[in-house]
Amino acid sequence: MENKTPGSRAQIVYLSHGGGPLPLLGDEGHKAMVAFMQRLPEQLHKPDLILVISAHWEESVATLLAAENPVMFYDYYGFPAQAYEFQYPAPGSPIDAKRIVELLEKNQVHAKLDLQRGFDHGVFIPLKLMYPEADIPCLQLSLIAGLNPSTHIGLGKALRELNNENILVIGSGFSFHNMRAFSWESKVEPDPGNDAFQNWLIETCTADLTQAEREKRLVEWAKAPAARYCHPREEHLLPLHVCQGMSDKPAKLIFDDLILGKRGVAFKW
Numbered sequence: 311m312e313n314k315t316p317g318s319r320a321q322i323v324y325l326s327h328g329g330g331p332l333p334l335l336g337d338e339g340h341k342a343m344v345a346f347m348q349r350l351p352e353q354l355h356k357p358d359l360i361l362v363i364s365a366h367w368e369e370s371v372a373t374l375l376a377a378e379n380p381v382m383f384y385d386y387y388g389f390p391a392q393a394y395e396f397q398y399p400a401p402g403s404p405i406d407a408k409r410i411v412e413l414l415e416k417n418q419v420h421a422k423l424d425l426q427r428g429f430d431h432g433v434f435i436p437l438k439l440m441y442p443e444a445d446i447p448c449l450q451l452s453l454i455a456g457l458n459p460s461t462h463i464g465l466g467k468a469l470r471e472l473n474n475e476n477i478l479v480i481g482s483g484f485s486f487h488n489m490r491a492f493s494w495e496s497k498v499e500p501d502p503g504n505d506a507f508q509n510w511l512i513e514t515c516t517a518d519l520t521q522a523e524r525e526k527r528l529v530e531w532a533k534a535p536a537a538r539y540c541h542p543r544e545e546h547l548l549p550l551h552v553c554q555g556m557s558d559k560p561a562k563l564i565f566d567d568l569i570l571g572k573r574g575v576a577f578k579w
Contacts, residue, residue: 318476321354322557324550326484326565326574327365327436329492330386331393334438339493342567343574347439353564353578357478359406360441360448363553364432365483365546367452369424372414372465375450376407376423383428398434403447410449410469417468424452432482446478453548459529462548466555479556481549485511486540486572493571501572503536508566508573510534515554515561515577528554553579 326343327333333340333347366385367373380402384394407423414421433450454461472479486504493499511534514527528551531537531544541547554561557579565576 318355320473320475320477320479320556321357322479322481322553322579323350323354323564324481324483324485324553324561324577325436326486326569326576327432327482328484329494329570330431331389331396331435332570333435334396335390335393339568339570343565343569344439346565346567346576347436350564351440354478355476357446358476359403360400360437360446360478360480361410361451361472362433362437362448362480362482363451363453363549364430365453365487365549366430366432367427367450368455368457368545369422369452370455371420371422372411372454373422373424373452374407374411375402375427375429376404377402377425377428378404380448380450381428382434383430385430396434396438398429398438398444400429400437400441400444400446400448403449406447407449410451410472413471414465414468419465419468436480436482451552453545457544457548459531459544459548459551462551463525463528463555466552466557469552469556473556479553481553483546483549484569485547485550485575486569487546488540488542491539491572498568498571503539504572506535507537507540508575511550512563512566512575515550516563517560519560521558524554524560550577553577
């Protein structure tokens with residue numbers, strides 16, 4: 311089933327999705343992020359299908375969640391009982407999951423289906439804020455073990471045929487993800503490293519660079535200012551690489567504000 315609302319093209323967004331379930335628990339440090347996500351659909355046309363690449367799922371090969379009615383996967387611990395009762399009953403789309411796996415394989419990216427895993431919080435946190443009606447079919451795509459930046463840009467390129475469809479692709483990560491550095495009490499203190507990396511990322515994604523120049527910067531992201539301070543491990547950055555791989559254009563900065571006391575950004579292509 312192709313999703314071809316007349317005149318529509320894919321919309322691609324990279325989001326910083328916040329800390330665990332805190333955005334849905336009224337946490338002060340997520341106010342700006344929550345307000346942004348609730349308003350974000352005003353900048354989008356309603357998609358026929360949502361595909362989320364979540365930082366919270368890694369597999370040996372690219373894997374599509376193919377359940378008809380995905381369950382919730384509460385991949386966090388130590389929170390109030392309410393955090394384990396959230397539901398996001400959006401339907402899956404097994405037909406589209408199979409079609410995307412076939413597309414990836416056609417483009418030399420090994421891929422498989424998973425019928426068991428549920429939506430993790432990289433999916434249900436942003437979507438509960440953006441589309442609380444849960445009436446749009448939703449798929450989740452894993453990262454690929456090894457977390458190679460070139461591999462994930464290539465994963466995005468292998469999905470480019472979807473650009474002709476009315477699909478919303480969300481790279482769900484966090485442009486700053488140093489758990490020890492977050493201000494869990496929402497105290498805001500100067501953080502030159504945080505600022506330096508966010509500024510580098512904004513320039514890399516939005517500047518008038520050639521595609522080759524942009525890809526080189528993203529492949530060599532660990533050379534950026536304060537890169538390993540902001541991302542001791544890169545799983546929350548790599549959904550951005552998939553998004554950029556899908557597009558041959560610069561991104562637009564759509565969010566730049568504090569989340570848990572640290573700057574986080576979001577982009578739209």
